Amino acid sequence: MHFDPLFLSRLQFAWVVAWHFLLPAFTVGLASFIAFMEGLSFFTGRAVYLRISIFWTKIFAVSFGMGVVSGITMPFQFGTNWSRFSDDVGDIVSPLLGYEGLTAFFLEAAFLGVLLFGRKLVPRWAHFFAALMVALGTLASTFWILAVNSWMQTPAGFDFVDGRFQPRDWLEIIFNPSFPYRLAHVVTAIYITTGFVVAGVASFWLLRRRFYEEARTTLSMTLWLLSVLVPLQAAIGDQHGLDTLKYQPAKLAGIEAIWDGGRRLPWVLFAIPDDAAAKNLYEVSIPVVGSLILTHDVDGEVRGLKSFPPEDRPPVAVPFFGFRIMLACWGVMMLTVVLSWWLRMRRKLFDADWYHRLCMVVAPAGFVAVIAGWATTEVGRQPWTVYGLMRTADSVSPSLTAADVTLSLVAYSVVYVLMFAAGIAMMVRIFERGPIAADHADFIEGGRPQGPVEALSRGGEG
């Protein structure tokens, strides 16, 4: 680990993207949830849905604003710190980023204003439509950015011309081999993450014996959703793994800390991987299960890291532990879901304090899993930016000095810590205040008479 511009630029990129990722991991799901609540409110007219929606829209406003400003940083990172990557790969990835802007960012931004401040200024259907468009925009953004990320993992549809990547087939570029799996995996992960936060907040209200109606509605609804998504995620993740085995064998070997390949491999439960000596220390493993999980066949063959030259191997510890942390989070979430089934059968879902405490503890599990999974896949891709084709070391801007990047990294660190600390504190306060204290005043008044929804939104505040 050398504190050169390359390592510092990687650290800086990891820092800004990790913090940024936490926000869409929550807001993409929350946008869909709000649109759903607005829809229920619009079609059933029940006030509780409107109160829930107004409450979560406040949380959305705080987190989405942070997501926007931390996201604007990202494309510029490509230029400031990874200029050689931009030059060589720009012809392929940039139109996808361009489509992200055109199909997602403008849509989100324009309708967000109406969603947050326009409730009184537009008809009810238009406000519902705005909520739908914001949700659609967040999903479109997820689609494009994951297409870019997946292309870097499993590049396809390009030619090399003068050492630069040139597009050959856009459909192959977008729908590259890992994209469908990654998209399904990440979107599901985002919904799960949001679901556990919503369930955690509802449980918090139930424990405080407050906002009973809102809490019951959201807790029950999200636990049904999670009952589908959490088991489904295991199946999607499994398919994603098979895809990685096929297209990124060195990464898979890194994730599983397999040094010597072969058949009937054990599954490594725990170990301290030693990259230099190319072996595991203190290994605890289950015989044969490795091949079974990774290939769906006890006799399945998996390549080991030693079959790759040392300079082409990923560092093992981060993907290895990252993957296991993600799995552990899934286990806890699955247990929470199974317990909810049992409580529902006994009709005690809304009365079991211990379960609500559990939900509060599990609330941030999705974030941990998302970051662990992200670290697994990105560090597992090393030492490449474009897997197997362009090295991270050849991607960094040549003009940067270690002092330059240290200075910018310190600046990013200070600003992000400050912003996130303030933002999280603010959201916690909103959770505590709950839906009743909600808003008298979340609207901006243009020069227009008050719209028809006003009476309703006022009436809903009790």
Add this chain to the structure above:
Amino acid sequence: MSAHVLDLAPIWAAILGVGVFLYVLLDGFDLGVGILYGFAPDRQSRNLMMNSIAPVWDGNETWLVLGGVALLAAFPLAFAIILPAVYFPMILMLLALVFRGVSFEFRFRDSEHRTFWDHAFCWGSALGAFAQGVVLGAFIQGFAVEGRHFAGRSFDVFTPFSLLTGVALMFGYALLGAGWLILKTEGPLQDMARRLGRIAFFGVLVAVVAVSLWTPFLHPAIGERWFSWPNIAWLSPVPILTAVAATAEWRALNDRSEIAPFLSAIALFVLSYLGLAISLFPMIVPYKYTIWQAASSEATQAFLLVGVLVLLPVILLYTAWSYWVFRGKVQANIGYH
């Protein structure tokens, strides 16, 4: 790609030019409101000023992302050279925009630290504008380039000229912001906007004259373009119209017109922008690479062009709708805060 049917590079140069200009105009007025925010006398006025841009700032800032990504898509070589060259002003801008962007919500939610977020909003806007001006100045001056890389050092970007353009853009945005506030507010706040607008106008006037006189000496090609015959005749409308727009702006700031100050400020920006384009075209990495040399593959330019042609009109339509929803004077009594 097969036969060369259409030269896409100038089309992309035009799209990029318009996209960046829309950014300058739209985020320009809301950064300008942020700069003027520091001069507001009380909380009531601050609330109004912030409310006047709260529903639209996010959309305005999206043009910045589109500008950056369009540069990467259409002219990746320019992106790869320019961004490392403007490393520090770029990071300053991004972090300033972070502070400013979160202030909208944070100031409202976090009443214990409202003064802090007030400062964050004002300083974030001011530093963001300044950093963009520095980038502009560095761009006009040109960069040290070797092959396909920026070959200078990261601090080379700060020169007397780029610091001048940095300050100039702060005044320019403040003028736009004043125009917006005159349009959106009334009473004492509008009077304040007129007063501050007049100060900003003087700053802009001095800056435009200084930059116009300095630029032709930065590079012989620029002087050549403006002062050689017959160019000097063809291009003379630009300075003449600028003088007309400046006069109109001054009168508008001093009479009771509510929309003319904003429109005249826009005219001043259009003309200054046009002047820069005339000075530099067809350079995308000034004095080193033209738009044709820095262009991405035809397949890349064509693929994204389809998206722009189909989606941009739709974007403009719903963006216009979102502005229309929040039309009229911004009110204080029932508001965001």
